[in-house]
Amino acid sequence: MTTLIHPTAVVHPSAELHPTVQIGAYSVIGEKVKVGAGTVIGPHVVIEGLTEIGERNEIFPGAAIGLEPQDLKYDGSLSLVKIGNGNKIREYVTINRATNAGEATEIGNNNLLMAYVHVAHNCVIEDSVVIANSVSLAGHVHIESKAVIGGVLGIHQFVHVGRLAMVGGMSRIDRDVPPFMLVEGSPSRVRTLNLVGLKRAGFTSSDLADIKKAFRLLYRSGLTLNQALEQLEVLINNPHIEHLYHFLQLSQLPKRRGLIPGKSLSINVDDN
Secondary structure, three states, rough: HHHEOOOOOOOOOOOOOOOOEEEOOOEEEOOEEEEEEOOOOOOOOOOOOOEEOOOOOEOOOOOOOOOOOOOOOOOOOOOEEEOOOEEEEOOOOOOEEOOOOOOOOEOOOOEOOOOOOOOOOOOOOOOEEEEEEEEEEOOOOOOOOOOOOOOEEEOOOOOEEOOEOOOOOOOOEOOOOOEEEEEEEOOOEEEEEEEHHHOOOOOHHOOOOOOOHHHHHHHOOOOOHHHHHHHHHHHHHOOOHHHHHHHHHHOOOOOOOOOOOOOOOOOOOOOO
């Protein structure tokens, strides 16, 4: 194992590293860190706290993972960062651990976090998500699988971004982004469907037809949200529409941020 660890790296003897882990010059690996097979940690990386990293991840120079959350409520409790397999974590990414004891900041599998991305406490990033350069996620943000987040933007705390959504660069994201939609602007609006992403993900022509019907109900019909949801129930036999339906319902819960409206503001997102 010592042949794969640069002699200038500082690795705590209690850290649990698979023998195939590589660690670059001047990196620091803390006492409670676990790293799985085939993960490559570049130079000048700091990994601290109760941090579990899976297999075949690439962590580029300057990343800082598992450090204390930037949360004034943090009291030093033993909280976690959990990272899955096959992720690329680019230069100077910061991933903070959760705030309270036993809670976790979680990153799934096969994600790309480009340079200077900040993932705050208690965030959840599912699988195959792409987050472009200089994006900041506030605490408790949840990004579903295969979403694409454009560069140089911020996402407000507790916001959810739906599956296969696309967010345009330099947008202001202060409310939930529904699945399958393309959102852009400041203030942000749902502009259209993320059709390119849906086709690349293998959606059938029947799936696309149902999603287009749902889009027209939500953003082109003039219906309130509750009225649109009632009509969406007709399409709920499609699992993609079922996922969209439940996402829209959950976005109205008191602990959630509500929905980003359409560009025409035809849907009354405050209607309960």
